[in-house]
Amino acid sequence: MSFVSLLQAGKVADTLVNNAEQAGGESVEKTLSVIDLIMSSGTAGLIIIGLLFLMLFVALYIYFERLSAIKAASKVDPNFMMQVRQFIKSGNMDGAMMLARQYNTPVARLIAKGISRIGKPLDDINKAIENAGKLEVYQLEKNVSILAMIAGAAPMLGFLGTVVGMILAFHNMATSGGKIEVASLAQGIYTAMTTTVAGLIVGIVAYLFYNHLVVKTDKIVHMMEANAVEFLDLLNEPA
Numbered sequence: 133m134s135f136v137s138l139l140q141a142g143k144v145a146d147t148l149v150n151n152a153e154q155a156g157g158e159s160v161e162k163t164l165s166v167i168d169l170i171m172s173s174g175t176a177g178l179i180i181i182g183l184l185f186l187m188l189f190v191a192l193y194i195y196f197e198r199l200s201a202i203k204a205a206s207k208v209d210p211n212f213m214m215q216v217r218q219f220i221k222s223g224n225m226d227g228a229m230m231l232a233r234q235y236n237t238p239v240a241r242l243i244a245k246g247i248s249r250i251g252k253p254l255d256d257i258n259k260a261i262e263n264a265g266k267l268e269v270y271q272l273e274k275n276v277s278i279l280a281m282i283a284g285a286a287p288m289l290g291f292l293g294t295v296v297g298m299i300l301a302f303h304n305m306a307t308s309g310g311k312i313e314v315a316s317l318a319q320g321i322y323t324a325m326t327t328t329v330a331g332l333i334v335g336i337v338a339y340l341f342y343n344h345l346v347v348k349t350d351k352i353v354h355m356m357e358a359n360a361v362e363f364l365d366l367l368n369e370p371a
Contacts, residue, residue: 180289180290180293180296180327181293181326181327183289184286184289184290184327184331184334185330187282187285187286187334187338188286188333188334188337188338190282191278191279191282191334191337191338191341192341194275194276194279194341195279195341195344195345198272198274198275198276198345199344199348202345202348202349202352204236205237206237206348206351206352206355208235208237208239208240208355208359209235212231212235212239212240212243213243213359213362213363215231216228216243216247216363216366217366219231220247220250220366220367225247225250229244229247232244238265238268238271238272238352238356239355239356239359241264241268242261242264242265242268242359242360242363243359245261245264246260246261246360246364246367248260250367254367254368257364257367258364261360261363261364265353265357265360268356269349269353269356272349272352272353276342276345276349279339279341279342279345280338280342282334282335282338283335283336283338283339283342284335286331286334286335286338287332287334287335289327289331290327290329290330290331290332290334290335291327291328291331293326293327293328293330293331294324294325294327294328296324296327297324297325297327
């Protein structure tokens with residue numbers, strides 16, 4: 133056997149051994165954590181994701197602050213209107229006013245406003261209660277509109293990152309001189325994908341928070357309307 137034949141046989145054996153090692157060995161699975169994904173999104177992606185995180189923080193703060201305020205406003209003594217009725221029927225307006233001022237709730241403040249107008253025409257009392265109710269609703273809905281703004285702006289900001297990322301990817305392709313570097317191309321794609329995902333997540337969270345607070349606020353508004361109607365019916369009852 134010639135020397136060349138021995139070399140060729142050795143190369144074939146090495147190839148077979150390498151293939152066997154690759155087939156029998158454990159495959160290395162490459163994983164990408166969230167932090168690595170964010171850090172790989174480039175400067176533009178980091179700026180946009182930073183703004184999205186700021187929006188998420190604001191949304192969380194507003195949600196829990198408003199939720200606490202709404203829960204406090206919804207606490208109404210079930211015997212409150214019955215006690216007010218007893219005081220008014222007995223002519224003890226001062227007692228009814230003191231009772232209403234004991235509770236720091238929108239319903240109690242509406243009734244207190246109505247009690248303070250007793251003796252005036254019923255239309256004036258109704259108007260005063262309506263104006264007080266509008267102020268109470270405004271206080272309940274304080275800063276909730278910011279959640280709606282975040283719910284709409286966050287996905288748009290994420291899409292802006294998508295456009296920026298794709299521009300970077302195409303720019304790298306155009307300036308590569310026919311030799312596309314996968315790393316530089318992937319950075320633009322990372323920017324596009326990560327900002328889109330982050331924007332959608334923040335937008336969905338803010339949207340859910342907003343709608344939950346709106347439902348909670350509507351329940352208190354209905355409660356205020358029901359108690360206001362009951363109070364006006366009480367004033368319409370014959371003495």
